[in-house]
Amino acid sequence: MSKTIFITGATSGFGAACAGIFAENGHRLVLNGRRQERLEAIASDLRARFGTDSLLLPFDVRDRAAVTAAIESMPAGWRDVDVLINNAGLALGRDLFQDASLDDWDQMLDTNVKGLLYVTRALVPRMLERRRGHIINLGSVAGKEVYERGNVYCASKFAVDALNRSLRIDLLAGGIKVTGIHPGAAETEFSLVRFKGDTDTAQKVYQGFQPLSARDVAEVIYYTTTLPPHVCVNDLVLTCTAQADAFYFHKEPSK
Ligand SMILES: NC(=O)C1=CN([C@@H]2O[C@H](COP(=O)(O)OP(=O)(O)OC[C@H]3O[C@@H](n4cnc5c(N)ncnc54)[C@H](OP(=O)(O)O)[C@@H]3O)[C@@H](O)[C@H]2O)C=CC1
Numbered sequence: 001m002s003k004t005i006f007i008t009g010a011t012s013g014f015g016a017a018c019a020g021i022f023a024e025n026g027h028r029l030v031l032n033g034r035r036q037e038r039l040e041a042i043a044s045d046l047r048a049r050f051g052t053d054s055l056l057l058p059f060d061v062r063d064r065a066a067v068t069a070a071i072e073s074m075p076a077g078w079r080d081v082d083v084l085i086n087n088a089g090l091a092l093g094r095d096l097f098q099d100a101s102l103d104d105w106d107q108m109l110d111t112n113v114k115g116l117l118y119v120t121r122a123l124v125p126r127m128l129e130r131r132r133g134h135i136i137n138l139g140s141v142a143g144k145e146v147y148e149r150g151n152v153y154c155a156s157k158f159a160v161d162a163l164n165r166s167l168r169i170d171l172l173a174g175g176i177k178v179t180g181i182h183p184g185a186a187e188t189e190f191s192l193v194r195f196k197g198d199t200d201t202a203q204k205v206y207q208g209f210q211p212l213s214a215r216d217v218a219e220v221i222y223y224t225t226t227l228p229p230h231v232c233v234n235d236l237v238l239t240c241t242a243q244a245d246a247f248y249f250h251k252e253p254s255k
């Protein structure tokens, strides 16, 4: 049965890979991100390859009024969202607490925590009316353990972890599934964003080991949506084989 899958941050990385895997499997998509031209290119590619129907909602998840207006503007036939993937997010900087930028902190907390809350709060009432829905929130290994210079990014992902647990309790009687997905290092645009366009520094993050790909993460997310209605993956940490936790990697020296 075709489901409606709402993906935030679908212009890149995990979000774009999720769009691809759900399209391949016959589902229709509500795609969000700030870069409208990328959303259009992804939707057009998926329509050509799989005949996928997509509704594009290009808004900034930090803008509460824009989130509400976009979700209220969804045509009637699109409002029954079966799976919400709260994926939009970012890290900015890798600085000691005392050196870090307050603007970076604001952007991380506003996107990773408040953006997730705004989108979820707008979609949950209809899920509860239908007694059906699956909310999948992208946390991180950084939301399970803190690391040096991770301070506010880690805090934002610990907040996601807390919200997963809290939502699961509050929505329990409504029959809504809540899944936390916590990837380790994955090569996407994440490090390029974190290091503000410094490609050398971004590439060094992934040297000496094979990181997860966006597709690896999307396949695991997709799997959690294929289980019977009475089965929910509550919390899932996935790393590449060369990563044990937020700190420990096995890296081969560069040749
Ligand atoms: N890559 C990694 O190693 C890991 C990443 N994560 C988390 O996974 C999620 C996806 O990251 P990843 O795919 O790697 O990174 P990317 O940078 O490749 O993708 C991030 C996506 O988020 C969107 N986004 C960022 N800010 C906003 C905003 N204010 N409003 C709407 N969309 C926004 C971007 O779209 P646009 O710029 O067009 O708005 C983009 O589509 C993030 O939450 C990240 O923290 C977790 C663990 C590991």
Ligand SMILES: O=CCS(=O)(=O)O
Pocket (backbone or CB within 6 Å): 139, 140, 141, 142, 150, 183, 184, 185, 186, 246
């Ligand atoms: O969330 C992303 C992974 S890491 O950079 O914090 O290890």
